[in-house]
Amino acid sequence: QVQLVESGGGSVQAGGSLRLSCAASIIFYSDGCMGWFRQAPGKEREGVATIYTGGGQTWYADSVKGRFTISQDNANKMSYLQMDSLKPEDNAVYYCAARIGASRSTCSGGQSSRFFYWGQGTQVTVSS
Numbered sequence: 001q002v003q004l005v006e007s008g009g010g011s012v013q014a015g016g017s018l019r020l021s022c023a024a025s026i027i028f029y030s031d032g033c034m035g036w037f038r039q040a041p042g043k044e045r046e047g048v049a050t051i052y053t054g055g056g057q058t059w060y061a062d063s064v065k066g067r068f069t070i071s072q073d074n075a076n077k078m079s080y081l082q083m084d085s086l087k088p089e090d091n092a093v094y095y096c097a098a099r100i101g102a103s104r105s106t107c108s109g110g111q112s113s114r115f116f117y118w119g120q121g122t123q124v125t126v127s128s
Helices: none
Strands: 004-007 010-013 018-024 032-039 046-052 058-060 068-073 078-083 092-100 122-127
Touching (some): 018 032, 018 122, 046 068, 046 078, 058 068, 078 092
Parallel strands (some): 010 122
Antiparallel strands (some): 018 078, 032 046, 032 092, 046 058, 092 122
């Protein structure tokens, strides 16, 4: 069983930055996928960003392109989400997710059903 633990959430003013971290219990080799999702109150969970561990290819939701950056440190079993220029609409609980055995196309698109393992979530609050 893969365990994921998020950290780094908190409160920030609009325009500020936060970096979320996800610590995994295993190393993801060349066929894995890690991602970040979020869920705001009363809304469905949505994909924010994903990264294919095989080649580092990334996918971003249109709403965060140019502001958020996903990265991985596979040797240390970590994934990160750097969030800049935060907006009040970014308020949500952010979840780290992972999948073992994925193609590049499987990893892209931000569909939560493609991910098998989930963290407990971390709250991000952006005030205007």
